Each structure stands twice: as C-alpha cells, then as structure tokens.
Amino acid sequence: MSNYWSKRLNELEPYVPGEQPRQAGLIKLNTNENPFPPSPRVMEAMKQAVNNDLRLYPDPTDERLRTTIASYYHLSEKEVFVGNGSDEILAFAFRAYFDEDRPILFPEISYSFYPVYAKLYGIPFRTVPVDESGAIDVSAFFQDNGGIVFPNPNAPTSLALSLEQVEEIVSRNLSQVVVVDEAYVDFGAQTALPLIRRYPNLLIVQTLSKSRSLAGLRVGLALGHPSLIEALNRVKGSFNSYTLDRVAHAGAVAAFEDEEYFQHTRSEIMRIRDRTIKQLQDIGLWVAPSSTNFLWVKHGRVDAEEIYSRLREAGILVRHFSAPRVKPYLRITIGTEAEMDALISQLSEILVR
Numbered sequence: 080m081s082n083y084w085s086k087r088l089n090e091l092e093p094y095v096p097g098e099q100p101r102q103a104g105l106i107k108l109n110t111n112e113n114p115f116p117p118s119p120r121v122m123e124a125m126k127q128a129v130n131n132d133l134r135l136y137p138d139p140t141d142e143r144l145r146t147t148i149a150s151y152y153h154l155s156e157k158e159v160f161v162g163n164g165s166d167e168i169l170a171f172a173f174r175a176y177f178d179e180d181r182p183i184l185f186p187e188i189s190y191s192f193y194p195v196y197a198k199l200y201g202i203p204f205r206t207v208p209v210d211e212s213g214a215i216d217v218s219a220f221f222q223d224n225g226g227i228v229f230p231n232p233n234a235p236t237s238l239a240l241s242l243e244q245v246e247e248i249v250s251r252n253l254s255q256v257v258v259v260d261e262a263y264v265d266f267g268a269q270t271a272l273p274l275i276r277r278y279p280n281l282l283i284v285q286t287l288s289k290s291r292s293l294a295g296l297r298v299g300l301a302l303g304h305p306s307l308i309e310a311l312n313r314v315k316g317s318f319n320s321y322t323l324d325r326v327a328h329a330g331a332v333a334a335f336e337d338e339e340y341f342q343h344t345r346s347e348i349m350r351i352r353d354r355t356i357k358q359l360q361d362i363g364l365w366v367a368p369s370s371t372n373f374l375w376v377k378h379g380r381v382d383a384e385e386i387y388s389r390l391r392e393a394g395i396l397v398r399h400f401s402a403p404r405v406k407p408y409l410r411i412t413i414g415t416e417a418e419m420d421a422l423i424s425q426l427s428e429i430l431v432r
C-alpha cells in the first residue's frame with residue numbers, strides 16, 4: 080500500500096507465479112514446464128539470430144512467425160496474433176473484448192490470473208461452479224454475461240471439456256467473445272480450432288511454454304476471426320509495439336518447423352503421465368483423469384500441505400494452493416521418467432507413516 084499508488088493498484092492482489100528456486104538439484108514439478116529441452120533446431124535458429132541485426136528493432140507485425148503459424152494451422156495470417164507469452168495475450172484480450180459495465184464469467188476453480196486481469200481493468204466477474212470431481216457446470220455459462228474465459232483443459236484440475244461442450248458455450252454466447260485458453264491442449268484434449276471459421280466470437284489462445292518446451296522464451300499465440308485479431312493489435316499498439324524480440328521470433332518459427340520433435344516429446348509426456356497416474360493410484364492417491372502435463376491429486380487422510388512440505392524436504396517441489404476450494408489438492412507437473420520414479424518413491428514413504 081502506498082499513497083503514491085493508484086486506487087486500483089492499492090486494491091489489487093497480483094498473481095503469484097510458482098516458485099523458481101535457486102537451489103540446485105531440486106526436482107522441479109511446480110510450474111508445468113516441459114522436462115525435455117527445446118528442439119535442437121530451435122537452439123540453432125536462436126544462435127543464428129544473435130547477430131548484428133540485434134541493433135535493429137524486431138518486426139512489429141511479427142510477419143514471419145504469424146505466417147509460419149498460419150500455415151501450420153491452415154489459417155490466414157490475419158487470423159493469427161502472437162505475444163510475449165499467452166499471459167500477455169490474455170491481458171490484451173481482457174482489454175480488447177470486455178467492459179467495465181457487464182460481468183464476465185470464468186470457472187470458480189481456474190487459472191488464478193483471470194481475476195487479477197479483471198481487477199486490473201475494473202471488469203466485474205462472476206464464477207461458474209466446479210463440482211468435487213472438478214467438472215465445470217457448463218450450463219452456468221448460459222446466463223447473461225459480458226464475455227467468457229476458461230482454460231481447456233482446465234488448470235489446475237487437468238480436466239478437458241469436449242469439443243461439443245465448447246461449441247455449446249460459444250454458440251450460446253454469440254454476442255460476446257469467448258476466450259478459450261488452450262495452454263495444455265497438446266497433451267490430449269480437443270482444440271476448438273475447427274470452430275473458428277464458424278464463430279466470429281471465439282478466440283483461442285495457445286502457448287509455446289508447455290508443449291514446446293519454451294517457457295523461458297515467452298511466446299504465445301491467439302487464433303480467431305480477423306476482427307478479434309485486429310482488436311488485439313489495437314491494444315498491443317496502445318501498449319508496446321515490439322512485444323517479441325528477434326531471437327524469440329527465430330526460435331518460435333523453428334519450433335513450428337520441427338514437427339517430429341514436437342510429436343515425440345508430447346507423446347512421451349502423455350506416456351509418462353499415464354504410467355504415473357497408475358502408480359499414484361496404487362499408493363492410495365486420488366488422481367483426476369488428466370488431459371494435461373500435470374496431475375491434480377489428493378490423499379484421503381494425509382493433508383496436502385503436509386505432503387507438499389515433506390516432498391520439499393526430500394528435494395521435490397510440487398505446487399500447493401492455499402485457497403479454500405483447492406487446498407486439499409496438489410498439482411504435480413509431469414517430469415522425466417526418472418523424476419517421476421523419485422516422486423513415487425518419496426510419496427510411498429511419506430504415505431505409509
């Protein structure tokens with residue numbers, strides 16, 4: 080709090096990202112990063128981009144990256160926007176589509192950045208119920224609203240809605256924008272991409288941070304009707320003309336060009352995930368049926384916060400949230416097979432006591 084701060088900032092509680100510990104040797108399963116390195120072609124492209132051209136500003140229209148993504152998804156480049164992480168695109172989207180006089184909707188258990196953006200811009204919101212199993216009450220999206228945003232698959236519950244459910248939400252809200260945050264879609268859920276040519280109110284947001292091992296590069300993308308993309312460009316042009324640097328452009332283009340590496344690493348993660356779910360169930364944990372690169376788990380007897388602390392003492396970092404609805408759970412990122420073996424062995428020790 081400070082008298083020098085705006086009223087709105089004084090009332091705002093910023094989002095707190097998962098810890099990035101300095102301690103070496105920790106098994107880091109707390110921020111849904113990919114355990115595999117970026118594609119070697121990405122590394123090479125970025126090294127090539129570190130040259131004298133860095134004295135020049137990057138392309139403010141992100142042309143080459145947008146063309147690459149458009150051809151990857153069989154879209155026109157007018158249907159593609161890129162930004163400095165999908166967090167930035169979400170922040171732009173809230174300003175681009177939502178107003179101060181009508182509440183927007185998002186699930187009550189969801190990405191905790193949404194209420195922060197809403198408060199930053201003074202956009203009112205209501206939440207849609209999520210039951211004990213993590214299922215979103217889709218019918219609650221059919222009430223009057225000023226816009227909708229939800230992750231699919233949802234975070235931190237790891238559960239996906241079907242394409243039919245997403246279409247129902249989009250088609251019953253034709254006079255507002257529906258933003259579908261597909262940060263984890265590459266790990267086995269259905270993308271809403273087949274809907275964007277039919278629904279000019281649908282914006283899909285994706286990221287290179289999770290399935291393409293590039294959290295450190297900060298690249299996200301949005302796909303939708305050219306008019307929705309133009310709105311994002313207007314917000315961008317009112318904030319910062321150069322959100323992606325030259326090195327990020329080069330790395331992100333190469334990431335979309337190495338399809339084989341992408342398919343290999345994402346299927347490895349899904350394989351390790353499905354094996355880990357069984358092992359966790361065998362030692363008595365409840366695990367949500369995940370369509371992501373993380374698991375939402377709970378133990379009937381031992382408190383989540385205690386498991387979190389014991390794992391931490393053993394050098395394994397997972398995520399625990401303290402909000403009332405989510406505090407019985409832990410969110411555990413899928414790491415390498417060896418990291419998951421270490422997790423299972425520590426958990427078995429913690430839970431027998």
Ligand SMILES: *Cc1c(COP(=O)(O)O)cnc(C)c1O
Nearest residue numbers: 164165166190230262286288299
């Ligand atoms: C990780 C995540 C993001 C943010 O990703 P960046 O592109 O790294 O900013 C957005 N939405 C959800 C639901 C996420 O989990």
